[in-house]
Amino acid sequence: MELQKKIDVARRELLDLTLRNPLLNYRVLKKKGLNITDEKSTELYRLLVNNGKNMSFLSEKDLILPPETKTSDETKTSEQPAMAEKSDDKSSEQSETVEKTETEISQQPESTEKPLDGSSRHLISAEESEAEFPEQKVPDINQAESLKDEIPDYLELLNKSYSDLKIQTRYSEKELQERLLNTYHTARTFIEERGVNTLFLALGMLLWEEEGKPERKYRAPLILIPVELSRSNARERFLLTYTGEDVQLNVSLAAKLMNDFHIEINTEVEELNVDEYFRHIRDAVISRPTWEVAENEIALGFFSFGKYLMYLDLDSSRWPTESQLFNNDILKALLVDGFREKQSELPDDAYIDPYIIPKENYQVVDADSSQTLAILDILSGRNLVIQGPPGTGKSQTITNIIAECVARGKKVLFVSEKLAALEVVKRRLANVGLGDVCLELHSQKANKKALLSELQKTLELGVPKTNNMESRFDEYEKLRNELTGYCKRINEPVLPSGLTLIRLYGRLLSLKKLTDSNGIQLPRINIPGMDKLNDIDYENKLQKVKEFQSHIKKMGVPENHPFWGTALTVVLPAKKDIVHDKVKKLRAAFDNMIFMLDEIGAELNYTPEKFLDAEKLAETLELCKTMPDITGFEIESSLWESDELQIKKLVQDGIRLKEIYSKNQNLIMDEIYGQDLLEKRRIIAANKDRFLKFLSSEYKKAVKFVEGFFRSPQKRTPSQLLEIVDDVLEFNRTKLAVENALPQYQQLFPSHARGFWDTNWSIVKNGSDFIIQLHKGISQGAYASEILPVLQNSSIVDELLKLFPAYKDSLAVFSNALGQFNNEAEMKPGTGINVNSNDFALISEKISGWDDGIETIFDMAAFNQYAEELKHFGLFEIVELSQVWRSAGEYLSYILENERCQALLEKAYREWPELSRFDSMQHREKIERFIALDLSFMSNNISRILYEHWLNKPKPGNNNQGQMGILLREFQKKTRHLPIRKLMPRAGNIIQALKPVLMMSPLSIANFIEPGQLSFDIVIFDEASQVRPVEAFGALMRSKQAVVVGDSQQMPPTSFFDKVIEADKIDEDEDYVGDVESILGLFLAQNAPQR
Known part of the structure; x- marks a missing residue:
């Protein structure tokens, strides 16, 4: 009975029926979770669970209020539909709130959300758990009934709101988004760290009182829907979705009511009817008239059932007599006698080749000698601890152990507290082709539809192809012996x-x-x-x-030393003082430079953070000394850089128009511009050198036409006419180019753009040349872009140019002081202060390090x-x-x-003499042949294992009764599948036959495998340093052999969700299990064999 006594003491760690348990005393947290307002539990269950809908949330401003609850502002707009704000018209406003909330939450101190050790143990703080359940401030459903005759329109809208896809709350938009974001991050952290979804939508509350304490009522949720929050991006609203896991009933409440009040409520319902279940609870607590079932009191919060399920699992009364719960050899060794196994036949330095028989080897991935020793020990039936830091191949070893066990027809239970560790092994097995022998039932992965799909796929598997490798075994052993002999001879x-x-x-x-x-x-x-x-x-x-x-x-580390980089080998006190003086001068120069930077920054609204940026700003201010009047220019436009050539062309064309017009305005009339003179020019040019050109009628007409636009009637030579015609043609072409380009670019100088004719192109040219030069320099990294916003503010520019000489001088003084320090301290190139890459904060830190650590210069020397x-x-x-x-x-x-x-x-x-006679080519060929055979054997091992699995797995036939019949019927169903915790007791044996490797968490074992239902030949714990002893007992009780894999150097299990009941008068011996933090530690403490 000593074993039973110790298990009973240990299991008390798992029981929490105190008011700290939110399943018994729910209070909304201060920053996470939500209280839902004015919704019906039946409708939410229908929409989320039955119909699989996604639902969003509404803030206080979107609530449907009866007329008498409206504010004066609301009354003024009473013509508007009551539900107008509930529509998606507010989505953009809400998106802005979401984005703002995201930013605000991200700026909160980390200590409020994430613990220093990276675990989730403080995700829900003690302070948060003190938040009270707020009083409802809007009419509930019964109040709505009383308003039926007075406000039918309101009631109609209210009824519609119960069946829409928006969940109402009493929070402001900002608080709602903060709460949802905090809840989302917390739920995601639980899943990532523990593989468990703890986020539930609680439907209905039992308001109960402690015996003899009627002054306060406590709320216990009744129906809990596992849900998840999601959104497509940071600007979108959060959506609430049913995860597909089993809907939970409050087993902790059932235990509390039975223990304290002798009230029995049912928590095992195959097809849940929400209304009927609430009636069942009312009937159960009818003897407590002051208690109340608030069926439409709804909350979104965090709840955990795992510890209580494990507590029940360790109850000896639940185990069949034949299971011999307290005759388990592993538990006896762990808790009573210690491990007394015989010494391994394979010492650590054993030469392992003689022990490996190729025909009996089923390894599927590479294994080194230490891993092979561990595998051979396990196959011999030893309980074993496998230790090693991350990256030493523990998951690789586990993969081979599972493969070897499945090949031998063994049932394997693989246990991992963390989902990530389980998925590593599952992925390894899947990658080599053994995924079909595994069934993943970790808490977060236990989805009944996915489970049935996986089982059906395995049941329908055909005969795997295998290769006959018998003839190659002899060759393999021969090569191995030759290679081994070579190793011995050296x-x-x-x-x-x-x-x-x-x-x-x-x-x-x-x-x-x-x-x-x-x-x-x-x-x-x-x-x-x-x-x-x-x-x-x-x-x-x-x-x-x-x-x-x-x-x-x-x-300390030399490169981290303040004076790292000095070439000094001898430092006398006088030399130290000289160096120190240079440091202080450097500090003064640096502080003055920073002061000038702040002065400049105050005007510019920008302060450079690096010396290189400060110099760039100085170059920019130097350029600004020659800046023309740029009033009326849009200097910040990106077009100055992207369309530089087009802008320059426009300005040149504008200037050219004015030049042509000014040149000819006294010679020709304005009406000539715009005339099509191209044909006239051809005629005049073709005839200008002909002696009898005056006899050509078309020449005379062309000349007459052109001369008709001259202001004076005097005769012109053909060359003079052609010059004028060419100017007009160029004018026309240029005018067209300006007219086409000006609308596109006049936005760059709107105050000066008055059409191609009235634009002052000289001012435009001066301004645009400066701005283009500035933008080009900015793009090339020569100038500071931060100058752009202030260039048109003459007072700021004047002040900047006024400060510029002192600013420029401060840069030079600092640079000179740095050079003097480097020379005196004999700093090597590339060490000390790098003005090209170090920011001012780092430079200041280095100067302070030199100043404060001047005495350490002797150490560096x-x-x-x-x-x-x-x-x-x-x-x-x-x-x-x-x-x-x-x-x-x-x-x-x-x-x-x-x-x-x-x-x-x-x-x-x-x-080595033998090596000089050694044929490396032949040796390499042997190695390559041996490797090829080894790989082919490993590949064939997979086929052999799959074939053994196929031989042993059940196959549907004419008599599909019993567990096979149950499973086949579940395959045919479209909906209303049995919950996993119901399916396992009814078809567990056939499931185990189909899937000889069950991959589970301690929680899912207690949840899905009834006591005494299934047994395993071997249990393998991965990351065992993260599994508490008492949480591992359920797996050990079901197993004949145990392998514990982990790293004792890792952190012990997190204490998150621990609700430990203080035991009365527990002596040191009884509390032994509680003193050991992990199952790995307990195995080691009890002298278990290890590798």
Whole structure:
């Protein structure tokens, strides 16, 4: 009975029937969740669950109020439909509110939403849980009935609102969006971290009182619909959707009522009828006249059922006698006796090839020797702990373990608290082709339609194709033995060290183990000559490196030192004072520069953050000294840059028009412009050099036509006529170009654009040339774009130009002070302050570091001395690494040892006598052939496993009764499928036969597998450091063998949702399980075998 006693003590951790449990005492949180106003539970259930609709939310301003509740402002607009604001006409306004809310929430301190350790344990704070359930401020449904005769229009609108897709609340638009956003982020974090959806829409509340305390009523939700919030983007409204998971009834409330009041309510309903269930609750609590069932009191909030379900699962009275709950060998070892398993037949340094028989091997992914040792131990029936930090192939090992177990016809239970860890293994199995043997029933993935679809697909699988590999097994073993023999023969000492290859490898592994245990990875730096060192020379170098390492440990990482970059090797006190004086002058110059930047920034409404930007602004102000009058120009338009050539062409054409007109205005009349003179020009040009041209009638007509526009009647030569005609033709062409372009670009100088004729093109040219030059410089990074908004404000420009000389001088003074400091401190190029990339905050920080840490300059000089000495010893690479490697103060000497071992290994492979006679091509071919066979065996292993699965899985036949019949009937249904927790007891055995690998969480085990219903040959816990012992007991009770995989260096499980009942008088021995934070820790504490 000792085991039962300890399990009973442990399971009490899971029970929470206190008023801290929101399932018993619901109060809306201060920043998350919603109280829903004036909606019907039956309608919301119909719309969300039965019809699968998406629903949005309405704020207080969108509520339907009876006439007497309207404000005076509302009365003035009473002609407008009461539901006008409920339409989507307000979507843009709401979008703006959503976007604003998103920004405001993102600017809240992180501590209000996210804990420092990254877990979700503080997502719902104690302060938030104190929020009271607000009093309803609008007429409820009964009040609406009393208003039936007075306000039929209102009541008609109200009734319509119950069946629309908008959920009413009493929150302002801003608060509504804040709450929805907080709720959305919290729910998403739960799913990402725990794989559990805790967001529910609670329909109906039981208002109950504690015995003898009638002064306060508590609210307990009755029906809980699992929902999710979603939106397409940050400007869209949130939508509420039913997730498809099972609708929950309040099992915690049922336990509370039975324990405290001996009232029994039903929480096992196959087809839920909301009205009938509320009547059932009323009937159940009829003996409590002061209690009330508020069926239309609705809330959106966070609830968790998991701990109570696990509490029930560990109840010995629920387990069949034949299941021998308290005779479980694993639990006995964990809680009573400790593990006393015999020593493994395979020591850690075992040569594993003889133990691997190809015909009996079913691995599907690569496994190294340590992973293979673990797999062989498990196949021998040992309970085992597999430890390793992230990236050491634990999920790869699990994949092979599952494959080996399925091939041997074993039933596997894979358990992971976190969905992400489960999906890694599931994805690995699916990637190799074993996805069909697995059934994922993690809390967030338990969807009954998806489950049935997956089962039906597996049931209908055909016979897998397999290849006969028997003939290749002998070849495989022969190649393996040859390659192995080669490895054995190279176990010889390596001169001049006298160390064997095994010792060299052993030392390298020790270094790796030592560094891995501290999370350190030794980088390779390839020091020349390490393979030629005798022991004395090596020890001398090692001693120097250790002294160097000790100094680095004292001063910290060199590249993070304030004076990193100085070339000084000797610093006397006088020198330190000189450097310090330069630092203080640099600080003064920097502060003055920042002061001038602030002065400029106050006028410009922009303050550069980098010296490069400050210089750019100075260049811009220099240009502004020559700025023409640009009044009336739209200087910020992007057209100045994109259409530069077109703008210049327009201005040139405008000026040319004026030039042509001015040139000829005293010679010809204005009416000539616009005349089509092209044909006249051809005629005159063709005849101008002919002697008898006056005899040509068309020539005379052309001349007469042109001369008709001259102001004086005197005769002109053909050349004079052609010059005038060419001017007119050019004028016409240019005028047309201006008329076409001016409408497009007159927006750039609207005050000056008065048509092509009246535009002052000279002013336009001066202004546009300046603006184009400015925009071009901005695009090339030479000028500051921030000057654009103020250029037309003459007072600001005057003030800027007034400040400019002092501003420019401050930049020069700072640059000069920096140069003097660099010279005095002998700063190497590229170190110290980089004015091209460092912002002013970083520059100030560096100056402060020099000022405050002036005494540390001696440490940096000593570092330079050590570095020069090591370079003299030929350890240049050690010096280079020490400057940047954060672990140099602890592990730099290990680098030297690692490099020596690596160099000796390389020398052995170069100089070994047998290697000189070794045919590398043949050896490579053997390796490649062995690899190809190994890969083909792994590929064929998948087919072999699938074939064994197909042989063992049930197949539908003529007698489709029992569990098979139940499953086939569920496949045929379109709706009203059995909930998973109902389907598993009725068809669990056949489901397990179809899917020999169940992938679950501790919660889903308690939720879906009844006590004693299914048993497993092996349970595998992944990320076991995240699983509490008591949460693992349910899986262990159902299993004959346990494999616990994890990393004891990881953080223990989060305490989020823990509602621990304080036990009375629990002695140290009874509370042993509670002292251990994870199932991994408990296995280790009880001396379980591990790899």
